[in-house]
Amino acid sequence: MxxxxxxxxxxxxxxxxxxxxxxxxxxxxxxxxxxxxxxxxxxxxxxxxxxxxxxxxxxxxxxxxxxxxxxxxxxxxxxxxxxxxxxxxxxxxxxxxxxxxxxxxxxxxxxxxxxxxxxxxxxxxxxxxxxxxxxxxxxxxxxxxxxxxxxxxxxxxxxxxxxxxxxxxxxxxxxxxxxxxxxxxxxxxxxxxxxxxxxxxxxxxxxxxxxxxxxxxGRTAIAEIRESGLGFHPPAGPPPDFSFWFSKFASGEPSTYRWLYCGNDLNQDSEAQFLPLTRLYGNALGARGLAGVQVACLEAREGATPIQVFDSHRQGNYAAVTVTPPTPNSKS
Amino acid sequence: MTARPRVLVTDMELACSLGKGVDQVWPALLAGREAIGPISKFDTSAFRVGLSAEAKEMACMTDFEAARYSLEPLLQRQGASSFAGPHCGLVLGMLGGDYWPMERRILANPEDRTTGMTQEISEIFPPHQAAATLATKLAVEGPVTTVAAACASGNHALSLAGDWIREGRVDRVLAGGVNVLSVPCFAHFHGIRLLAKEHCRPFDKNRDGLVAGTGSAWILLESESAAKARGAEVLAEFVGWGHSCDAHTVTAPHPEARGAIDSIQACLADGRIAADQIDYVSAHGTGTGTNDRTESKALYHVFGSRAATLPMSSIKSMIGHTMGASAVIEAIACIQAIRTGQLPPTANFEQADPECPVNCLPNQAGEAKVRYALNASYGFGGNNSITLFGPTP
CATH class of the missing domain: 3.40.47.10 (Thiolase/Chalcone synthase)
Structure with a gap:
């Protein structure tokens, strides 16, 4: 079903x-x-x-x-x-x-x-x-x-x-x-x-x-996708480190996800914990969220781990979606 | 049919060429007062037309400043700190970015094309700045977004806010629209010859275009449970919303009003309201030949022969077309019509147009018991967006 x-x-x-x-x-x-x-x-x-x-x-x-x-x-x-x-x-x-x-x-x-x-x-x-x-x-x-x-x-x-x-x-x-x-x-x-x-x-x-x-x-999924979060944290709030993102978005063990970050604002402590899109694409500006989703689709082919694609802007906006690799259930 | 959370209107504010605040603007609208005059913000000598509904206090503001200016009275009533936290969201509809700093820069350095965008300007220009800066000042932690759907942006903002509340994402959302008259916007409508020479005359046989305007407006939407919990005064219910896209051309509406009809019907279906329960329509009513003609067709398709008598009006005849803000301002007119039973007129009306045989309340305010009011907005690119308001439950 x-x-x-x-x-x-x-x-x-x-x-x-x-x-x-x-x-x-x-x-x-x-x-x-x-x-x-x-x-x-x-x-x-x-x-x-x-x-x-x-x-x-x-x-x-x-x-x-x-x-x-x-x-x-x-x-x-x-x-x-x-x-x-x-x-x-x-x-x-x-x-x-x-x-x-x-x-x-x-x-x-x-x-x-x-x-x-x-x-x-x-x-x-x-x-x-x-x-x-x-x-x-x-x-x-x-x-x-x-x-x-x-x-x-x-x-x-x-x-x-x-x-x-x-x-x-x-x-x-x-x-x-x-x-x-x-x-x-x-x-x-x-x-x-x-x-x-x-x-x-x-x-x-x-x-x-x-x-x-x-x-x-009769179509097959490239990947499954669902929303993970949408919100705002004022710049005066906590820095965008891993614990902040995890508390906002994750609903299980952090080890059950890979994390792909599209934005420009990772700090040094958290950078190592993410797949940083900017290392490959630079700042792709307003296109970066969709670039991140496509990269996640390609990465998902390599394994069964869901990838949370998320983005933030230092002014406060943040958004995240989860891209899940296709499963046997994802075929028509 | 499953029950779903109600979305309630618990406050609203606006600023436009008729003044600031519902208390000031609403009586002026009912009196049919037109607030249109020569543009002072920039030199219009190269244009064939120099009229606008400028709103002098706001004319040289940034989008953020204009949005904040219109929001101030609401914040004073509600308390700015009440929006802090994850229970509140903010969404702003707009037509463009903050062009004015760029305009000043280019005019000051006409030969130097590369200095149009400076670091200083680039901090102001990005179109999401207004919403993000407001959200930061209010410490909002729910969803914050900026939506652009041409002249239907305001209704898109309202419907996004409604969706967020229905889905239980947040308890309350500030939904607004803003437009500060800019050279690019004015030049756009000038170039395609849609600017009125003297007056905006929606649905009039001799209408010759719109008058571009400055304005900003906000509506505070809340879940029923949140409004009850704090004992908020409820002004109206935000009953439903519907959208469509003409997918016809970017320059004109579908000639048979196909998209407009779809959006009205989608809105009525979403609101679970029959067409005969609608007692007032705030028309998009730009005063352009094509819009008013196709809008009339859409109304006849949806309401049948009742479209000839159904009260409707275009307040753009008095405050101009405030683009990204217009649908939110006109939503306030709908809410006021429900609350007061008074209906604003369409000003400057002289001669009926056989192609627009609608009851546009020419020059005189109307009176009616309004159960439900429909707020229409149609933008270039085939953006059709309708919102529907009803009485306090």
Whole structure:
């Protein structure tokens, strides 16, 4: 019997510095040489065939973030072989929204005058414009919702899990994205003291559905996923060390989990106890939660231990989900 | 049908171009007072239109400052310390980040494109700053998030808060919306020729667009048990919510209002309320040709011929379109309609539009016993989000 509460990941897609095949993303067990971001530097997305991925359907007037999110989301939908657009919801997580097109739009309006700027340019400058374009592109008719902030990716996953469990959507694409214009590299996230392990850009999407739906469709789980926690601890509160996280999220022995941390704020004492995503990806900004989930899916193939993927921002937001390796029960 | 926890409204506050506080703004709305004028915040000489509902006290605030400004009276009543701890969450809906510091910087250094984003600005700009800073000051330890769904952001924020309470995640949530008029937002609506030249005239045959506005609003939602335990005054029940996505284009609603209809029906189903129990609709009513036409279609589809007489109005005709804050401000109008039986008018109405044959309470406030009130919001990108309020149980 399958619990109605069970939510499966049945598709993944990524546009990253390592290409457009999510299975090629770096993992902690990778034996190959990896690209690694340097402190204060941006690791850009690799070249990829957006027209091929989008089947020659274009996204005119859109910036690199929207295009990457559309491609990663299309790849996730294809990976899941999902056809039901009526029951599809789209959730996005982004740290800064479409900051580069917005900045460009603002700069041109102020310096060149509003008459010189193409009206369509502004549609990809809004905070949630990436979600707007991608939900239209996917024809996701149940919902289009965008979370904002460094932990927005996992916040979006947690919301999508709720929607699947409640039956409000039959399938959900959850995508995290941030891409950065070179002109913005002087800002805070790029300061070496802020990002010891550099910064990377990219778009990472997963496809969620109930176990029941996947079984009916004859699909196998890449992994099972459930929410572990969502909250806030004011900066004046306890430091984000292992005991803090454990008390917030874990419901069993700590040895029964592996822990993957997506953020930038581990202290030295706790760093050794985690799989630190920043060592592989740098700070992937608003995309890091979804990158962490995909890495957990890949890591989960290596063993049967659930992985808690969690993220926090030093301002106080935290969020965590648990990725469980597929079991014999996870097959159709 | 299974019982589920009720979500109650126990306090609310707002600030907009008509003033600060429900006590100040509500009578002005009922009087049909329009608070729209020339923009003082930035030079509009390069634009064809220079009008907004600016809210002068808030015009040059950051999003955080504007959100805090509107929240102050509520905090004084409830006690700021009452939000500390894991029982409380906070969710804020918004359209964009804090652009104003960036605008000032660019204007001061027009030739230097690389200095648009400085470290100082980058500490203010990130769009989640407003919610996170407020939560920090209040020592909130429950879920804190920022949601962006264009002009439907406020209703998304309210519904997330409602979900958290229904699920027992927290006892109380501050759900709000904020929008400070910015150059990018103004230039966006200017560029697509959706700004009204003189007045916002929702559902009028001669309507020519919206007036961009500044505003912020908050609603305190609580579980029934928490409200009872502390003897809180209950203003209304937050009965239900529903969403959909047009998935049509990012620039216009579905021509047959398909998404709008789906979201209203989803909301009624969630609230377990029949359409004939709705006595007032706070329309999205932007005053643009397309929105008002498709919104009217949606109302006729859901309410049938009753849509011709069902009282509805658009307070955007008086306070402009406050974007990320608009749905929360309009939720307050719904709650006040239920509490007082008074319905705000649609101002500036001159000539009926055969394509919008609705009872928009033209220029005169209405009166009715309101059992349930529906709050509609529709945003670019096909974001449709509806909330539903009812009487104190």
């Amino acid at each position: 399958t619990s109605p509460q069970e939510v499966w990941i049945t598709g993944c897609g990524a546009i990253s510095p390592w290409g457009s095949a999510w299975q090629d993303l770096p993992t902690f067990g990778s034996k190959r040489d990896l690209l690694k971001p340097e402190a204060g530097k941006l690791l850009r997305m690799a070249e990829y065939d957006s027209k091929g991925i989008l089947n020659r359907r274009g996204l005119r007037y859109c910036g690199s973030g929207t295009l990457a999110l559309a491609c990663s989301s299309v790849l996730a939908v294809e990976d899941a072989d999902w056809q039901d657009q009526e029951g599809l919801a789209f959730f996005a997580g982004t740290g800064f929204g479409n900051v580069s097109p917005m900045f460009d739009f603002l700069y041109r309006v102020l310096n060149e005058g509003p008459a010189q700027v193409l009206p369509m340019a502004s549609f990809d400058a809004a905070l949630n414009s990436q979600a707007n374009y991608v939900s239209v592109f996917l024809a996701a008719r149940r919902l289009n919702r965008c979370f904002v902030g460094m932990t927005a990716g996992l916040e979006a996953v947690i919301d999508a899990i709720r929607w699947i469990r409640a039956g409000w959507a039959r399938g959900a694409v959850v995508g995290g994205v941030d891409t950065i214009n070179v002109d913005l590299e002087s800002w805070l996230p790029f300061q070496p003291e802020e990002s010891r392990n550099g910064v990377s850009e990219g778009a990472y999407s997963i496809f969620l559905e109930s176990a029941e739906s996947a079984r009916q469709r």
